[in-house]
Amino acid sequence: GQQLNQSPQSMFIQEGEDVSMNCTSSSIFNTWLWYKQDPGEGPVLLIALYKAGELTSNGRLTAQFGITRKDSFLNISASIPSDVGIYFCAGQPSGGSNYKLTFGKGTLLTVNP
Amino acid sequence: GAGVSQSPSNKVTEKGKDVELRCDPISGHTALYWYRQRLGQGLEFLIYFQGNSAPDKSGLPSDRFSAERTGESVSTLTIQRTQQEDSAVYLCASSLALAVINEQFFGPGTRLTVL
Numbered sequence: 381g382q383q384l385n386q387s388p389q390s391m392f393i394q395e396g397e398d399v400s401m402n403c404t405s406s407s408i409f410n411t412w413l414w415y416k417q418d419p420g421e422g423p424v425l426l427i428a429l430y431k432a433g434e435l436t437s438n439g440r441l442t443a444q445f446g447i448t449r450k451d452s453f454l455n456i457s458a459s460i461p462s463d464v465g466i467y468f469c470a471g472q473p474s475g476g477s478n479y480k481l482t483f484g485k486g487t488l489l490t491v492n493p
Numbered sequence: 494g495a496g497v498s499q500s501p502s503n504k505v506t507e508k509g510k511d512v513e514l515r516c517d518p519i520s521g522h523t524a525l526y527w528y529r530q531r532l533g534q535g536l537e538f539l540i541y542f543q544g545n546s547a548p549d550k551s552g553l554p555s556d557r558f559s560a561e562r563t564g565e566s567v568s569t570l571t572i573q574r575t576q577q578e579d580s581a582v583y584l585c586a587s588s589l590a591l592a593v594i595n596e597q598f599f600g601p602g603t604r605l606t607v608l
Contacts, residue, residue, distance in 0.1 A: 384535070386535075411593050421599075421602075422497070422586070422599025422602055423536070423599050424599070428594075428596070430594070468535055468536070470535075470536075472593040478591075478592050478593055478594075479526075479541055479593060480538055480541075480593075481536075481538065483536040483537075484535050485533065485534055485535045486534075
């Protein structure tokens with residue numbers, strides 16, 4: 381099946397620092413989504429990207445849909461302790477079903493106050 | 494309104510026993526999805542429902558896994574003769590309609606441990 385390579389696997393940063401994580405694929409994706417999962421909870425959608433080159437912000441979060449349609453990144457600016465959690469990228473592969481998402485393995489973010 | 498709920502939140506069972514996991518989607522959401530999340534892994538798609546129908550069951554790991562949905566509402570994921578490899582968090586999600594463009598709202602999951 382489709383594989384998404386998400387990096388880094390984990391990050392340890394100081395409060396106030398900026399964070400960047402990304403996902404890459406060997407094949408083209410039509411949609412990129414970024415989720416955050418808190419312990420004991422289900423993932424919550426942060427940002428959705430539907431068009432190559434699209435750059436979208438949600439507060440301190442910014443995400444981009446790569447021009448090649450094979451990658452996406454998520455930036456978090458001025459991190460705060462509540463940013464702690466696991467961040468997942470997910471995408472809909474080109475030519476695949478319009479309801480199936482492929483997920484990356486996640487980036488575990490720890491923010492030291 | 495209420496979000497997606499799942500029960501039980503935790504389930505510990507012995508190898509070989511059957512388990513049933515329940516999902517209550519958001520009212521009015523016609524699409525419902527089940528995912529499996531193994532420790533340190535991303536979400537693995539298992540099955541989806543459009544209404545009460547599950548047209549694509551190819552994501553189910555084996556014939557020990559089955560799912561049903563009734564009244565275009567509650568869904569049950571059943572795992573028969575559980576194996577230790579079935580240990581994972583099982584997540585349910587629902588959306589207004591069946592399409593990636595419609596946001597999937599996730600429940601908190603059921604953590605299954607097979608001893």
